[in-house]
Amino acid sequence: MEREDEALRGLLRRSRPEPPLPPGFATAVHRRLQAGKSATSVQGWPAWLDALAEWALKPRWAIAGLAVALVCGSLWGAWDGMAMAKQNARTRYLASVAPYANP
């Protein structure tokens, strides 16, 4: 049975003759491949952007980035809050003891 299949495949291959390749075919293919590669590298940034998006979507980096935003925001907010609280307290004290003060 397997030998018959093999014989059939050989018969089919022979029945579809492959035309000869035109002269310089391989060179032309290489040239086109080279042109395509340099076009991509001239545009450049889409590949870079894709890589960045792919990198940023990795859970480890996404969580780390959001955690950094959370921590930095909180620290800056606490710093601002302390300064604001001090300013409010100073205004309050000055208003109570010095009506002519310029807080």
Add this chain to the structure above:
Amino acid sequence: MRRSLIILAAILLAGAAIFQTAHWGARQICVARTVQAWDDLQWLRLEFKLGDEEIGRIRQLHEGYLPQCRRYCQEIARKNQELSRVLQADGQTPDAQRLLREIASIRVECQLEMLKHFEAVSHAMPPAQGRRYLGEMRRLTLGAHESLEQSMVSPDHSAHAHH
């Protein structure tokens, strides 16, 4: 490319939103926890790192000073009302001049009392903080007039310059 751009924009927006929310929340919590709305002396505690004992001494001085300060302020407000009535009715009359002098005199009295109070408070603090407090209070209370007067005699203010 378009999909990558959308993803990156969404990530940046999410990061900015988280940063902003954290900033706002931390600031609110910090202000609410640091300031006790009822306490006039909270600034002294925060700025000059004073303990309960020092704040207790200063509170006594503060509560003794407030009625005097209020009395001066009420007197000045009463004279100011009188002055605007006189100015509206008769313009710059001898009465108006007298009232202006009286107001100025009460203000001087008030400022002298205030400076005396600042000195008493500075003595209730450790020496270094006391000196810093006194300097700061003089700057904030007397310095306001000084800067106004300085701006009037500066060369840019040729119309008001005193030669």
